[in-house]
Amino acid sequence: MKISESLFLAQDICLAPIDHEQDAEIESRWTHDAGYMRLISLSPALPQSVSQIKKRYEKTEKEQEEKRNLFYFTIRMRADDRLIGFARLYWIDWSNGGGFIELGIGDPGDRRHGYGAQTLRLLLRYAFDELNLYRLSALIPEYNPAAAHLFLRAGFAEEVRRRQALERGGRRWDMLHLGLLHEEWATLQ
Amino acid sequence: MNNNLFRGKLVKLVVEEPQTVAKHFHRWARDTEYWRLANSNPVRPCSVKAIQSWVEKELEENGVELFEFSIHTVADDRLIGDVGLDGVRWNHSESFVGIGIGEREFWGQGYGTEAMQLILRYAFSELNLQRVSLNVFSYNSRAIRSYEKVGFIHEGRARNVLQRDGQRYDLVFMGILREEWIARYHGDGNNLGD
Numbered sequence: 001m002k003i004s005e006s007l008f009l010a011q012d013i014c015l016a017p018i019d020h021e022q023d024a025e026i027e028s029r030w031t032h033d034a035g036y037m038r039l040i041s042l043s044p045a046l047p048q049s050v051s052q053i054k055k056r057y058e059k060t061e062k063e064q065e066e067k068r069n070l071f072y073f074t075i076r077m078r079a080d081d082r083l084i085g086f087a088r089l090y091w092i093d094w095s096n097g098g099g100f101i102e103l104g105i106g107d108p109g110d111r112r113h114g115y116g117a118q119t120l121r122l123l124l125r126y127a128f129d130e131l132n133l134y135r136l137s138a139l140i141p142e143y144n145p146a147a148a149h150l151f152l153r154a155g156f157a158e159e160v161r162r163r164q165a166l167e168r169g170g171r172r173w174d175m176l177h178l179g180l181l182h183e184e185w186a187t188l189q
Numbered sequence: 190m191n192n193n194l195f196r197g198k199l200v201k202l203v204v205e206e207p208q209t210v211a212k213h214f215h216r217w218a219r220d221t222e223y224w225r226l227a228n229s230n231p232v233r234p235c236s237v238k239a240i241q242s243w244v245e246k247e248l249e250e251n252g253v254e255l256f257e258f259s260i261h262t263v264a265d266d267r268l269i270g271d272v273g274l275d276g277v278r279w280n281h282s283e284s285f286v287g288i289g290i291g292e293r294e295f296w297g298q299g300y301g302t303e304a305m306q307l308i309l310r311y312a313f314s315e316l317n318l319q320r321v322s323l324n325v326f327s328y329n330s331r332a333i334r335s336y337e338k339v340g341f342i343h344e345g346r347a348r349n350v351l352q353r354d355g356q357r358y359d360l361v362f363m364g365i366l367r368e369e370w371i372a373r374y375h376g377d378g379n380n381l382g383d
Contacts, residue, residue, distance in 0.1 A: 044280045095231045096352050135349055160345030160362040162322055166281045172319065177362070179347050 007126050010118035015073040015087065015126075018061070023074060024053040026083050030106035038168055039144050040104040069094070071126070075105070075119050084110045087119050089127055089136075097134030097182075099127060111146075120154050128182050135181045141166055142173040155188050156180045194311055195258075197303045197381065202258035202311070205268065207248070210259060211241035213268055217291030226329050227289045229351055229360075251276070256311070260290070260304045269295045272304045274312055274321070282319035284312060288332075302335045306381045309339065309370060319367045326351055327359040340373045341365050 008015040028050045030036055037045035048056070064070045069092040075085040087103035103119050105111050127133045138156060140147045143166075152158070160177035167173070195202040215237045217223050224232045248255060257273035270290035277284040286308055290301045312318045323341065325332050337343075341363035349357035374382035 042278060042281065093229060096229060096350060098350055134352070137347060157348075158345075159347050162320075162344055162362060162364055163342075164320055164366060165283050165322065165364070167319070177345065177347060181349060 007130060008122065009078065010122055012078060012113070013075050013084065013115050013118050014078050015119070015122055016076045016081075018057050018072070018074055019083070020054065020057060023083050024050045024057065027053045027086075027106065033106075033108075036104070036106060036108075039141075039147070040102070042141075042166065068092075071131070073123075075103070075115065084115060085119070087123050089123065089131070089133075092131070092133070097132070099131070099133050099136055101127065101136045101138050116150050117153070120150060124154065124180070124185055128185050133182065135179060138178040138180075140176045140178060141168075142176060143168060148176060148178070151178050151180075154180070155184055157184075191310075191314070191382070194315060195307065196263065197307050199263055199300050199303045200260050200269075200307070201263055202272070202304070202307055203261045203268075204257075205259045207241050207244040208237075209268070210244055210271070211237045213259075213291060214240050214271075217289070220291070220293070223289070223291060223293070225353065226326065226332070227287075229326075253277075254279075254284075256308075256316070258308070260288075260300065262295075262300070267292070269300060270304065272301075272308050274308065274316070277316065277318070282317065283322065284316075284318055285322050285324075286312070287323070297331060301332075302338055303381075305335065305339045306374075309365065310374070310381060313367050313370050320364060322362065322364045324360050324362050327361050328353070333361060333363075336363050339365075340369060342369070 028048055031048040034045040060072050064072060069090070071089040073087045074083055075087055076083055084107065085103060085105040089099050089101055092099040101123060103116060103123065105116055124136070127136055138151050140151065156178035157180070158176055159179040162175040162177070164172040165175040215235060218235050221232045254277045255273065255275060256277070257271065257275070259268050260270040260272055261268055269292040270288065272288040273286070274284040275287050286305070288301055288305055290296055309321060312321050323336065325336065327346065342365065344362045344364050346359040346361050348359055350360040351358040
């Protein structure tokens with residue numbers, strides 16, 4: 001690791017803060033895509049207005065400031081700063097060195113270009129080399145095999161399978177818990 | 190139909206005032222072994238007032254997802270612990286469950302096991318959940334044995350989640366499905382089924 005190497009820049013994308021002026025309109029559009037909402041959230045899919053999204057941004061930043069157990073990023077294209085998704089480290093348990101990780105790419109047209117993999121690489125480095133966490137967990141519904149594939153390829157192992165924990169589209173699905181230890185990540189670098 | 194949902198042979202489920210809950214929990218929280226069996230966050234002293242406002246805030250903010258009970262002995266109506274469904278996801282008919290017996294003299298005698306059986310009956314036959322989940326620290330073998338006895342199935346372990354006294358310990362996940370609960374408890378002679 002070189003200290004000169006940016007923690008926030010990958011080949012095509014970068015990790016960046018929320019843009020309170022511009023982002024809400026784009027994100028509100030994403031919430032009208034139930035397919036996306038089901039991939040990133042266990043709550044019932046429910047579209048959100050621009051002002052609801054703005055309020056959520058404020059809540060997120062307040063939580064980040066007060067609880068100190070959340071690190072929230074937007075994902076943007078390096079070329080034109082266009083918002084393409086979000087990524088976060090959450091439920092950080094400082095005394096045990098644990099945390100949870102998730103990310104989402106909002107527009108289906110921006111998926112399958114490797115942006116998720118680039119984001120995950122940055123986020124893992126941030127979690128292990130900047131926050132000095134000991135391990136990360138990811139919760140992935142069985143109906144999201146693309147996410148499972150992404151995390152497994154980054155070195156995560158399937159640790160827990162909560163059988164039939166979710167109901168979507170008229171049937172029940174397992175919830176997968178994936179885990180990655182700092183030492184496992186380090187040997188892959 | 191069984192309408193006697195809150196009472197077993199050894200224990201009954203009671204809803205207490207937050208102040209009563211806080212007074213007991215404040216005492217149990219000073220027992221560091223109890224705390225470290227039940228919580229992953231660092232042990233620290235908690236005032237009655239702090240616990241009471243935490244309990245009240247939880248109920249106010251997450252009331253529709255929380256079903257928290259105090260565990261009383263049937264014999265002398267003593268408050269010995271708590272059990273609760275702490276986060277029902279209604280759209281997925283699933284919840285996590287948590288339990289703790291704060292009074293040490295009641296450890297290892299079936300009080301917690303029966304309280305867990307009562308809360309499962311409540312979860313499946315009154316709330317109509319499809320599944321109940323829990324996690325438990327790998328060094329808490331007394332709890333793991335009790336959950337196995339109740340009918341929970343092992344579903345995996347998150348590796349090295351806890352660091353305690355210089356060692357790493359796993360977080361063990363267990364779950365029970367509605368049909369597994371029915372198969373085990375339906376027509377149960379001890380009156381712990383539907």
